[in-house]
Structures are given as C-alpha cells and as structure tokens.
Amino acid sequence: MTEVNLTAPNAGSVASSRGEDHPWRLSVAPMMDWTDRHCRYFHRLLSPHARLYTEMVTAAALVHGNRLHLLEHNQEEHPVALQLGGSEPDELAQAARHGAEAGYDEINLNVGCPSDRVQSGRFGACLMLEPKRVADCVRAMRETVSVPVTVKCRIGVDDQDSEADLQRFTECMVDAGVEILIVHARKAWLQGLSPKENREVPPLDYGRVYRLREAFPQLSIIINGGIVDVDATVTHLQHVDGVMLGRAAYQHPWILAELDARLWGTPLPDRVELLRRMRPYAEAEMARGGQLKHIVRHMLGLFHGAPGARRFRRVLSEGVHRPEADWALVEKAISALGPMRQDAA
Missing domain, CATH: 3.20.20.70 (Aldolase class I)
Structure with a gap:
C-alpha cells in the first residue's frame, strides 16, 4: 500500500x-x-x-x-x-x-x-x-x-x-x-x-x-x-x-x-442529459471523418457507481468498433442502464 x-x-x-x-x-x-x-x-x-x-x-x-x-x-x-x-x-x-x-x-x-x-x-x-x-x-x-x-x-x-x-x-x-x-x-x-x-x-x-x-x-x-x-x-x-x-x-x-x-454551487446535471449533450459534437466530428470510438472511449466511466453502469460500458465497448457505429449505439447503451432515478443520476 x-x-x-x-x-x-x-x-x-x-x-x-x-x-x-x-x-x-x-x-x-x-x-x-x-x-x-x-x-x-x-x-x-x-x-x-x-x-x-x-x-x-x-x-x-x-x-x-x-x-x-x-x-x-x-x-x-x-x-x-x-x-x-x-x-x-x-x-x-x-x-x-x-x-x-x-x-x-x-x-x-x-x-x-x-x-x-x-x-x-x-x-x-x-x-x-x-x-x-x-x-x-x-x-x-x-x-x-x-x-x-x-x-x-x-x-x-x-x-x-x-x-x-x-x-x-x-x-x-x-x-x-x-x-x-x-x-x-x-x-x-x-x-x-x-x-x-x-x-x-x-x-x-x-x-x-x-x-x-x-x-x-x-x-x-x-x-x-x-x-x-x-x-x-x-x-x-x-x-x-x-x-x-x-x-x-x-x-x-x-x-x-x-x-x-x-x-x-453549480447544480448537478442529470447524467443521461449531459451525455446527450455530446451528440451534436460527436456527429459533427463523424461528419468530418472522425470515428465514434475515439469520442466515446472517454465516456465509459460516466456512470461509475450508478445502476446499470456495467451494462452501459459493455454495450459501448462491444459495438463501438463496428464500421456502422453512430450515436444510435450510445442511445442503446443508455437504454441498457435501465430506469435511473434523478438522485442516482
């Protein structure tokens, strides 16, 4: 130690x-x-x-x-x-x-x-x-x-x-x-x-x-x-x-x-809503030739400690390397979280 x-x-x-x-x-x-x-x-x-x-x-x-x-x-x-x-x-x-x-x-x-x-x-x-x-x-x-x-x-x-x-x-x-x-x-x-x-x-x-x-x-x-x-x-x-x-x-x-x-004293945002604020950025980057995997790798730990965090990471990790990966994959990962209370978000 x-x-x-x-x-x-x-x-x-x-x-x-x-x-x-x-x-x-x-x-x-x-x-x-x-x-x-x-x-x-x-x-x-x-x-x-x-x-x-x-x-x-x-x-x-x-x-x-x-x-x-x-x-x-x-x-x-x-x-x-x-x-x-x-x-x-x-x-x-x-x-x-x-x-x-x-x-x-x-x-x-x-x-x-x-x-x-x-x-x-x-x-x-x-x-x-x-x-x-x-x-x-x-x-x-x-x-x-x-x-x-x-x-x-x-x-x-x-x-x-x-x-x-x-x-x-x-x-x-x-x-x-x-x-x-x-x-x-x-x-x-x-x-x-x-x-x-x-x-x-x-x-x-x-x-x-x-x-x-x-x-x-x-x-x-x-x-x-x-x-x-x-x-x-x-x-x-x-x-x-x-x-x-x-x-x-x-x-x-x-x-x-x-x-x-x-x-x-900044109000705590909702984690899912905050993640979705990345969508315009991610799609703009992909439109200029970037790949989703280079963006979402930084977001894998966002739900650490929250219900469904492991499922969220698994969906992204397994799907992000596919050539067709787009923001729909992130939405699928969000769905894998299951229902999240605001206080858990």
Whole structure:
C-alpha cells in the first residue's frame, strides 16, 4: 500500500489566499493518450469551472510539425492550457508563441514525466536535476508570450529528493518569474520504474507540498497525485491554492460535476442529459471523418457507481468498433442502464 504523508507544520492554518476566485482551484492533469480534445470537450460539460490541459506536445514537434493538428481545440474548452515538453529555451519560446497565437490560456512546461522516451529527449522529470536550465526555458517563454507560463514538477528525482532540493528548484522557478507551480506529490525514479509504477510506487508526501506553500507564499501551489474523491480535494484546498486531478477525473469523470457543485454551487446535471449533450459534437466530428470510438472511449466511466453502469460500458465497448457505429449505439447503451432515478443520476 502506498504510504501517504499528510504532515505539515501548523496543518490547518495554511489556507488559500485566493479562495473561490483562484483560476487554478480545480484542474484536470495533462495525460498522454487520454486528455485529447474529445476528452476535454466532455470534461468541460461536466465542469464549467475546471482548468483543462492538453496532452504533452514536444516543442520540436510544434515548431517543425503539423501545428494545425497539434494545436486543434474547441472554443468550449476554455480555460485550457497547452503543455509543452522540451529543454531548449529558443525552441520552447517558439512553441509557446504558436500556442498563445492559437488561443491557449496558459503554457505549461512538463518537468515531471519520467518515461524513458522523454528522458532521451532531455525533458520531463530529468530536468529537475537542471533547475537553471528550466529557469532559462521559463524566461524565454515568458519573454515571448503574455499568457501565464507555469511549471509542473515532482517533489524530487532519484536520490535528489530532499526538501532542500525541492526548495532550491522552486527558488529558481520564482527567480524566472513563475507564479503557478503544479507539484505532483511523489518523487520520480528515472531508472528502475516504469511510468505506471512512477504513478503508484513512490510514496505520496502531501505534507511536503503544503510546506512548500508556506515557504513560498508569493507562489500559487497546485497539488497533484493520488487525489480520488471530493472530500480529499476539499481537504487539500485548506492548504494549497488548487488541486489537479489525474486518473480519477478520467476513469470516474462524474467527480468533476460533483466538485463543480461542491466548490462553486453549480447544480448537478442529470447524467443521461449531459451525455446527450455530446451528440451534436460527436456527429459533427463523424461528419468530418472522425470515428465514434475515439469520442466515446472517454465516456465509459460516466456512470461509475450508478445502476446499470456495467451494462452501459459493455454495450459501448462491444459495438463501438463496428464500421456502422453512430450515436444510435450510445442511445442503446443508455437504454441498457435501465430506469435511473434523478438522485442516482
């Protein structure tokens, strides 16, 4: 079982200084192969307030590749941030400019991904070992764009994981002008653990993130890692400025609606009605050559915990790969739920 450290000096006395108006109060993490534009459109229906993030895009791909494809998003997604991966200041500055020109509300630098592919490109979590280079990258981007430039990092890397190491890294970020730091409350092992294991094996240390917020009151600290329910989110918000959800928001997306209701008083929608609000989007995407399977895969967990959820998933999973699959399949899956009371929806 993963060890979770919640200790912090004067725990409970560190409250967000921005409260309900903080733009980063709730966000959904950038997740490779998961948070594509179809997912973000769906998440926006669930939460009018959450800040959404793209999958990581490498700066090189954005500078030299198909920018129209890589930067495509819907106006309904806003506020939405573009996450970049890279380690060359000039290249990142160019990529940030393209992102800002495309209308993204924030440029985020990935300093937390531990995968071998990312390490071989000299970006991601390995950059925590080079805080001055990260600072140079941030400065170059900030000099190029007017939207916020933020950093997402870990609490440490390999054996460089003391509280002093994290504070030195954070000092470099502050010197570079960073105002928003998103901290995954686990260290990253660059050798010996897979990306999946890096999300589960290193113990969570929320207390270290809380103390970072105390040590740098001028910074907005957003906490990420292992946060899976509404009550935990509310607890974290007593200590930091915002909470970023990862897999919980994807696997059990209804939590976004529940959090929007808890944090902003938004009325809880009916789950079936909300799902049907995806129909115009899905049909428009299919009309331009898209496939239903690429859209509905993000919706499989919508009814998690509700009666008929397993039947709903089975109907979609078994039928969505057929060439003729269209919105009628979603309606069939809705019918498989059986009668749902409003309070269960």
